[in-house]
Amino acid sequence: MNRVLCLSACLLLCLSACNASSDDDDDATAAPAVYVPECGPPMQGACDNEASIVRGTVRLGESLIGEDPEGDLIISLTHLRLGGGAGGGFFHAQTVIEDVDLSAGPVPFQLDMCSGGAMYSEENCEYNLIAVLDRNGNGSGAITPDDGEPTGRIGDLSVSCGGDAPCVDLVLDCTDGLDCVAFEDPSETCSCASDACESIYAACE
């Protein structure tokens, strides 16, 4: 009888352990995969320096899945420390990808910082990288998200003359128009980095 009890107890312990292991496996399987953008080789830029090319993909955030995914994708670089935060920052460069459908997956892009003149972060500090899904054709040449247009902003992008070309995941997760890109102008001025680049202008001190 004791042997039977022992066998039963051991069997229960084993089943319990096996079930625990199975739950752990399920948890691991259920964990959401982290999205990592894939970027191709940097294109030729105006500065002949691959580091000036900002690469990445644009996608709809979870909260905007189901929104109209079609429009022109307008991707802009603006300066973080040259004023104009209420309007998304001082404009620097832009690229437009017409007629995208974000329901088909992330859309790749490349943008040449030097197309707006060489202003590396060593002398001009951070950039904002802003993407707007423009649905009414009024978005190019400025930062003009209309209410309801999916918009995303990365507010701490470094474009260094000595680094690799950035490769970023730009997520459209806001539909509040200009509020999506507005920021408070930093009170600190831009400090010059010790490594100098060939910038056409230096806002740093």
Ligand SMILES: [Ca+2]
């Ligand atoms: Ca628009």
